[in-house]
Structure formats: C-alpha cells, structure tokens
Amino acid sequence: MDELKALGWSDWFFEGFAGGTGDAGTVARVTAELRGEYRLRGAGGEFTAQLAPRLRKGAADRLDRPMVGDWVLVEPGTSSAEVTIHDILPRRTLLARRGAGGGGEVQPIAANVDLVFIVMGLDGNYNARRLERFLVAARESGAEPMVILSKSDLCADTAARVVEAEALSHGVRVVPVNSLDGDGVAVVREALAPGVTACFVGSSGVGKSTLVNLLAGADVMATGAVRERDAKGRHTTTHRQMLFLPCGAIVIDTPGMREFGLWQAGEGLDASFPEIAQLAQQCRFHDCSHAHEPGCAVRDALAAGEVDPGRYASYLKLRKEDEEGAVRDEVAIRQERKGKKRRIAMDLRVVLRTKGKK
Structure with a gap:
C-alpha cells in the first residue's frame, strides 16, 4: 500500500476496503474526468477507465458516480484499455x-x-x-x-x-x-x-x-x-x-465559480456563524427561524446592536437556501422512487406478456 499512500491513501480508507484484505491492484484514485472517461492512478501507475453499466445507468444523481478525488475499485479487462470502475469507496469528505x-x-x-x-x-x-x-x-x-x-x-x-x-x-x-x-x-x-x-x-x-x-x-x-x-x-x-x-x-x-449554491449546509452553517448559533440556544422555540417568532434571542441581540446586521441577513439567506434545497431534494427522491416503481411495473408487464405468448 506504500504506492497508494503517496496518492492520499490512509488507514481510514484501508479499514473500509474489503475489511483490509483487498488487493491493492484493484484500487485507484480518480485524478480527472474528461467527457465520461476517467483518468485514474493506482499502485501500477496512471491509466484510463470506463464506468460499469451499474454505475452508469443506476446513478440517481451525480453523487452516485465517481468524481475527482474518489477512491474506486477497478476490474481489468482483456487489455489495458478496458479497465472498468465497478464501485466507489466511502468518501471521507x-x-x-x-x-x-x-x-x-x-x-x-x-x-x-x-x-x-x-x-x-x-x-x-x-x-x-x-x-x-x-x-x-x-x-x-x-x-x-x-x-x-x-x-x-x-x-x-x-x-x-x-x-x-x-x-x-x-x-x-x-x-x-x-x-x-x-x-x-x-x-x-x-x-x-x-x-x-x-x-x-x-x-x-x-x-x-x-x-x-x-x-x-x-x-x-x-x-x-x-x-x-x-x-x-x-x-x-x-x-x-x-x-x-x-x-x-x-x-x-477547479474552474472558476461565478455562483456557489449551498448544498447541505448543516453543521457548517452553525460553525461559520457561532455567535448566532450560541444565541439560538436561548430562543423560546427550539425550531425558531430567527425571522419573526416572539422570544427570539437572536433578534433581541440584533436590536441591541450585539449582532452585525450584515451577518444576520447573510445567515438568514443561507439558512433559507439550505432549507429550500432540502425540500427540492426530498421531492426529487420521491419522483425517483415513483419512476423506479413505474419502470419495474412496466418490465413486469413485459415479462408477463412474453410468458403468455409461450
């Protein structure tokens, strides 16, 4: 595994890699993605690979496919040009x-x-x-x-x-x-x-x-x-x-980013606005939005000049953006589940029709 350590491999990945008993030759790290083809580097050097059909067709969103920095499991083909990525190791970050x-x-x-x-x-x-x-x-x-x-x-x-x-x-x-x-x-x-x-x-x-x-x-x-x-x-x-x-x-x-929409702010929001997160613990309601509820410690501190108005407005904007994104994700998940059920039902009808003709 020494060659992999130079690529960022650590005990964290080792413990999740087939219980620590896997073959180092089947592990590689994604170094670039170009038009659906992945450039990888492993213990044996650098090479390109394609996605296995399961990853290519079964991905619910972009996170279900490899990205730069991922550790992946590969399966060599009959030639060096036919390497296939068949799984993604758990991501640490x-x-x-x-x-x-x-x-x-x-x-x-x-x-x-x-x-x-x-x-x-x-x-x-x-x-x-x-x-x-x-x-x-x-x-x-x-x-x-x-x-x-x-x-x-x-x-x-x-x-x-x-x-x-x-x-x-x-x-x-x-x-x-x-x-x-x-x-x-x-x-x-x-x-x-x-x-x-x-x-x-x-x-x-x-x-x-x-x-x-x-x-x-x-x-x-x-x-x-x-x-x-x-x-x-x-x-x-x-x-x-x-x-x-x-x-x-x-x-x-990475390419320059003109816009950077938040995805799952979570604990990162509280860590970046600790003064507001600390005040929020004193609010009357545990789910206080800090926008209009009575007994809001954050708004009281804002009125007293103890919270910067610009920081307060930024916090509310980012929190609203995060909440709206979570709602969109939930809707997308439900639609994906419905779509899968519909496809399964259609496939079942095709099978039944085929059997009926025999």
Whole structure:
C-alpha cells in the first residue's frame, strides 16, 4: 500500500476496503474526468477507465458516480484499455455545490479532500458574503478550510482586509499572498504535507492556477488576464484535475465559480456563524427561524446592536437556501422512487406478456 499512500491513501480508507484484505491492484484514485472517461492512478501507475453499466445507468444523481478525488475499485479487462470502475469507496469528505437555476442539481467539486483553499483576490474580487458562503460549504464538507487573499499587492490596506476576513472566519487561518514576488506562498506550502490533498476554490481570475504553478515550481496550469473594470477573469481551468506537487502533496484545481449554491449546509452553517448559533440556544422555540417568532434571542441581540446586521441577513439567506434545497431534494427522491416503481411495473408487464405468448 506504500504506492497508494503517496496518492492520499490512509488507514481510514484501508479499514473500509474489503475489511483490509483487498488487493491493492484493484484500487485507484480518480485524478480527472474528461467527457465520461476517467483518468485514474493506482499502485501500477496512471491509466484510463470506463464506468460499469451499474454505475452508469443506476446513478440517481451525480453523487452516485465517481468524481475527482474518489477512491474506486477497478476490474481489468482483456487489455489495458478496458479497465472498468465497478464501485466507489466511502468518501471521507465531500465538497459540492448546487447549480444555478430552479433545479438546483448537486454538482460535486472534489472528494476526500483534506484542505479547502478559499481564494479571493484583493483586486476587487473580495466579498464578505461570498466568503461566508464558501466557509459554510468547506466546513460542511468535513475538510479544513484556509482563506487565501491573493493579489495583496493590489490592495491599499491588506492588513485591514486580513483582520476582516479573520473576524468572519472564526479560527480559520487567513493568508495574504502576492504571487508576483512570492510573498505568502511559503505559508501555503507549509500546509501541504506529503499525502495531503488540497482543493482550490474561488472565482475566475483570482489567481488559483498561478498559485498552483508557484507551488509546483513549473507552469502546469494555464493562466489568463483579468478585466480591469470589474476584476473578473476568464476560465483558464476548464475541468477539475489532480496535480502532484514536488513536496508530495496533492492539489485539485477547479474552474472558476461565478455562483456557489449551498448544498447541505448543516453543521457548517452553525460553525461559520457561532455567535448566532450560541444565541439560538436561548430562543423560546427550539425550531425558531430567527425571522419573526416572539422570544427570539437572536433578534433581541440584533436590536441591541450585539449582532452585525450584515451577518444576520447573510445567515438568514443561507439558512433559507439550505432549507429550500432540502425540500427540492426530498421531492426529487420521491419522483425517483415513483419512476423506479413505474419502470419495474412496466418490465413486469413485459415479462408477463412474453410468458403468455409461450
């Protein structure tokens, strides 16, 4: 299993892998997904694979199929070009978001990530409310978040931005980075121990790919310019892919995200808004929405100036978004169950008709 440890394998995965008695040759990690074909790396090196029909046809949603960072079980075919993925090992962490639009389908970002680097540019991209949203998702994923404030050379008062971000992050480390002279890059590199998997998230043009290149010591990712009028960049990363750094760590660079809908905020919401979560324990009703109920300790603190109005509004928005998403998921589950029952009934009628003709 030594070759797998360099890919991020740990005792956690070993214990869930066939009771620790499986063959290492049947395990690999997903490093990229391109048009339905998966690029994997295992003890024997890198190769491509296709999904088994059970995974391809039986998936209820995108989470039922492999994603970058997953550990999968593979079955070799008659040739090296016929490797099949036939199962996905349990995920230790999962970072995902909801897509834009009324459907709000879940869109996986990466699995089995140890660190989530939330990158925001100080050239006009920084936004407190967006930072809170990323922090909720990162915490809920099970990974450890770190905030990177890139392009610190373009900010008139970087120190003030760092203080503000630290106040919003509640214990999460905030690192200002200037990719031009390398300031702050060493601090990021220190967090990347051998076998650690990190994922970069943020808007287009914030410097994710530039930072990855600095960490790799080579131009492994394409980079692009940013529009001066609105600090918006173009997508230079077109798909999620795993890169292996000289220090032994693993990074996953992702395409820029203009929108980041919450998926299952859960404990991540309370962890990101601890002042509100603590006050909520004193509300008269245990299911208080903190919007209109009498005896709401959160609203009382807000009226007394003890809760920041911007934080309060952000909390309510994210909580409502999470609740609405949960309702949509429940409806989708019911529809999927009905669809399966309908298909089973149709298949049964076909079988009965066939038997009747014999």
